[in-house]
Amino acid sequence: MWQVAPAGDRALLITIGTIIDPMLLGQVLALDRALQDRRPKGLLGTVPAYASLLCHYDPSITDAGRLEEFIRPLEGTVEAAIPSGHVVDVATRYDGPDLPEVAVKTNLAPAGVIEQHAGREYLVYCVGFAPGFTYCGGLSHQLSVPRLASPRLRVPAGSVGIAGRQTGIYGVESPGGWNLIGRTALRLFDPAADPPVRFKAGDRLRFVPVP
């Protein structure tokens, strides 16, 4: 059952699930599309992530109760599908500062880490945290390592990191606690572009090793 809870006096958080699952993301994106196709009065915008959708509203036009009444009946009626866009290649130079440590922790050679990381497609579950940061799920069990004990103050844009069962790409230079294994020259955030980010939730990508 969807959980609907206020996030302050101008937003409502719809929680569809609590795990990383393509079907849950499919439901989030379907709900998001339904609200854009038939926008309830006073809804200003939505923000999807993994298994939840944040709905910003104008409190002078609507309120949390009315918005919930509009959204509740959509549970079970929106058509959810596993997202399946075309797969974008992300050319990646695997020379990240944490690659040797990740290899030690996973009992793999660095080449083995690269092979496992680059050897599959990933689903984008969220663009968030900072501009353009692209969260992907579905990392191999074998590559699952915890976040760094103390985050770096500066991680360069384009850095490819792993943490838990996720891999991600930093869109801008920012602090960060993920294990950095590589870097891409692909520009994930460009304020002059429309849209300003390269990926969105539901996209699929693949890391392609380059020298």
Add this chain to the structure above:
Amino acid sequence: MIEVIDGGRWTTIQDRGRPGLERFGIPPGGAADCFAACVANELVGNEPDAALLECTASGPRLRFDVDRVVAITGGRVDSSDGWQAVGVARGSTLAIGTISPGLRAYLAVRGGIDVPLVLGSRSFCQLGTFGGGFGRPLAAGDQLHIGQLVEHEPATAPWPPFHRLPLRGPWEIRVIAGPHADAFAGAALERLSATACRLTPAIDRIGLRLETPGLRLQTQEILTVPVTAGAVQVTPSGGLIVLHVDHQTSGGYPVIATVISADLPLLAQARPGDTVRFRIVDSTEAARAWQRVSGWLDLDP
């Protein structure tokens, strides 16, 4: 034109921000004390979208090469009484100086600071390090051009003192429970509201870290969710982070409560060491609080 002689501690160009881009990881941004910023524009007769300077702790020194009407609002500054439109003569220097009480002062110049719009706003975004003309806080040697976003004549009287927000702690910050209040055992909300929290030095436009002496909220990380300004996150060590206007757009800490819109400007003026108490309110009281403040001004909802 205005020349920056000294940038001050952390002075950035801000307007009303760029809400609606959170799905790209871009925070809404804009003036942290949106109320004081709005009054500054109103006093000099600017359009509400005009950009101004947000000064932090200690303001800049500026040389004007034209006659201009300006207004300083927000935290109290050494250099003037503030909260009124005043003339600055061509060739003269305006030194904002130390800001206290309060942490942030706003300097509006009639016509607005003219820098290019980036994603619909002139605001500097701390989280993404872009916008605000220079993509960074002001530094000595920067030249600020003045725009033409003028709407009406400057105000002839000071802004009434009884239509201003407090500048000193201890702060009572009103919150609405949730969205993850249920994730906490027992009477966590009641215990939170009974705790005198203390602001650490780690406060900026992204968020404010608070110590919670005696309050041990048991929690663990959750699946990443989208978050809003005002979210009171509980970290695994039991500390609190209150997100502000340049907040990260998603997070993995449970959000026990969310600051109401009317009280977000107060957190822009709170200083390290200040005491913060959270009071749980309902949406009716949140709406009433916003109406009170926005009634002083023609603020959007």
